[in-house]
Amino acid sequence: MGSFFTPGPVWGELFGTLVLVVFGDGNVAAASLKDSKGNGAGWVHICWGWAWAVVLGIFAANAMGSSQADINPAVTIAKTLAGVYGSWGEAGMIIAAQFIGAIIGGVIVWLAYLNHWEGTDPATQLGVFSTAPARRNYGCNFITEAIATFFLVTIINCIFSKGAGITTAGIGAYMVGGLIYGSGAALGGPTGYSMNPARDLGPRIAHFILPIPGKGGSDWGYSWVGTLGPVCGAVVAFYFGRAFGIM
Numbered sequence: 001m002g003s004f005f006t007p008g009p010v011w012g013e014l015f016g017t018l019v020l021v022v023f024g025d026g027n028v029a030a031a032s033l034k035d036s037k038g039n040g041a042g043w044v045h046i047c048w049g050w051a052w053a054v055v056l057g058i059f060a061a062n063a064m065g066s067s068q069a070d071i072n073p074a075v076t077i078a079k080t081l082a083g084v085y086g087s088w089g090e091a092g093m094i095i096a097a098q099f100i101g102a103i104i105g106g107v108i109v110w111l112a113y114l115n116h117w118e119g120t121d122p123a124t125q126l127g128v129f130s131t132a133p134a135r136r137n138y139g140c141n142f143i144t145e146a147i148a149t150f151f152l153v154t155i156i157n158c159i160f161s162k163g164a165g166i167t168t169a170g171i172g173a174y175m176v177g178g179l180i181y182g183s184g185a186a187l188g189g190p191t192g193y194s195m196n197p198a199r200d201l202g203p204r205i206a207h208f209i210l211p212i213p214g215k216g217g218s219d220w221g222y223s224w225v226g227t228l229g230p231v232c233g234a235v236v237a238f239y240f241g242r243a244f245g246i247m
Contacts, residue, residue: 007065014097014104016061016071017198021105022112024053025203029109029128033116047184050193055177059170066094069173072196073098074234078153081238082247095198102202109203110210122216129203130219131192131226138225141191145229146236148187149195153237155179157246194226201227 027049030038038045054071061069068084070076073095080091106129110117117125126132133141158164159175166172184193194200201223208218241247 009066009068010093010097012061012064012066012069013071013076013094014101015064016057016066016069017098017101017202018105018108019060020053020057020071021102021199021203022053022108023056024050024199025106025109025128026112027053029113029116032120032124032128033113034119036113036116043184043188047181047188050184051177051181054180055173058173058176062173070094071098071101071198072230073198074149074196074230075153075156077231078234078238078241078247081235082242098198099202102198103206106203106206107210110206110212117215118213120214122214125212125215126204126207126217126219127192129207130200130223131194132219132222133191133225134189136222138222141222141225142229142232144187144190145194145225146233148183148191148193149230149233150237150240151187151233152179152183152195152230153234154240154246157237157241161246163246191225195230195233197227197230 027038028046030036030049031041031045033039057071058069061071068076068079070079076085076091076094076098079085080088085091085094109128113128123132156176156179159166159172159179166175183195187193204218204220204223207215238247
């Protein structure tokens with residue numbers, strides 16, 4: 001397994017998730033924060049930014065020693081159920097690394113936009129770090145996150161299945177990036193599409209601890225939706241994939 005800072009799955013997942021958050025949350029910051037040159041770029045910009053953030057995160061994780069490049073605890077949980085990881089202890093180390101990488105990534109985005117937080121309203125500031133619903137209904141929001149993550153995990157399994165026939169090294173990462181864009185475009189409207197507990201909770205923790213001028217609360221009352229909804233969706237995707245032989 002290695003330690004957090006030696007090449008291997010743990011360091012790979014930490015660094016890959018860090019890259020995911022830097023480029024994903026960074027693209028939201030560019031579109032949202034006061035006087036940013038990208039201010040007002042809109043939803044299409046954000047969907048494309050997150051798609052490429054995932055592609056870059058996968059390559060970063062692979063290069064640093066994680067052949068799986070989950071960069072998402074929900075994906076790791078589904079793979080552990082499928083026997084990809086040898087034990088839940090091993091999976092726990094991977095998941096811890098993902099959360100640590102996400103927190104550090106959130107701090108890096110804060111530093112990169114250090115001169116742009118002041119004057120931006122608190123809800124928009126928090127929206128750089130974590131998701132929030134367009135209409136707050138915890139049950140409906142949870143269902144949206146579960147559905148989005150079910151299709152995330154299921155289509156990842158389809159992409160890498162024998163039936164898909166992907167043989168060229170690296171092309172799978174771009175296919176997953178396209179999946180992320182499609183997920184945001186199709187299913188991201190209600191909740192902003194977390195689909196990843198580390199991506200949502202890690203930067204939310206960063207928001208909580210950082211000295212951001214004029215910030216409000218970190219909306220802990222909603223945080224469980226973007227954390228547990230994806231886990232539920234991933235578990236259902238595991239059983240679906242097992243039933244149809246794609247996991």
